[in-house]
Amino acid sequence: MHIKTGDTVVVISGARQKDKNAKGKILKVFPKTDRVIVEGVNIRKKALKPQGSNTQSGIIDQEGSIHASNVLLWCEKCGKGVRTGNKILNDGKKVRYCKHCGETFE
Numbered sequence: 344m345h346i347k348t349g350d351t352v353v354v355i356s357g358a359r360q361k362d363k364n365a366k367g368k369i370l371k372v373f374p375k376t377d378r379v380i381v382e383g384v385n386i387r388k389k390a391l392k393p394q395g396s397n398t399q400s401g402i403i404d405q406e407g408s409i410h411a412s413n414v415l416l417w418c419e420k421c422g423k424g425v426r427t428g429n430k431i432l433n434d435g436k437k438v439r440y441c442k443h444c445g446e447t448f449e
Contacts, residue, residue, distance in 0.1 A: 348372050353424035357413035378408040385409050420446045
């Protein structure tokens with residue numbers, strides 16, 4: 344996948360129209376289904392029963408997953424969502440880079 348947990352991404356399309364152009368951090372990645380959970384995007388309501396003395400019950404807000412193709416990695420130098428590529432550095436380390444400006448991530 345072109346993104347990892349902890350990356351900052353921008354949503355280009357997907358779950359809801361109001362989530363378009365939303366910027367957030369990747370909370371969880373599901374590589375087998377090509378889906379990701381982005382912080383603050385695709386908020387769903389979930390009803391929870393009380394499970395003990397410490398758990399929260401009632402209706403809570405929870406992020407839903409969106410397809411990984413609907414997000415772009417955020418480049419600080421460009422100030423926008425960009426496509427990425429992979430390249431191998433001289434020391435043999437594989438890194439991602441911005442195809443627009445050449446900035447490396449990580």
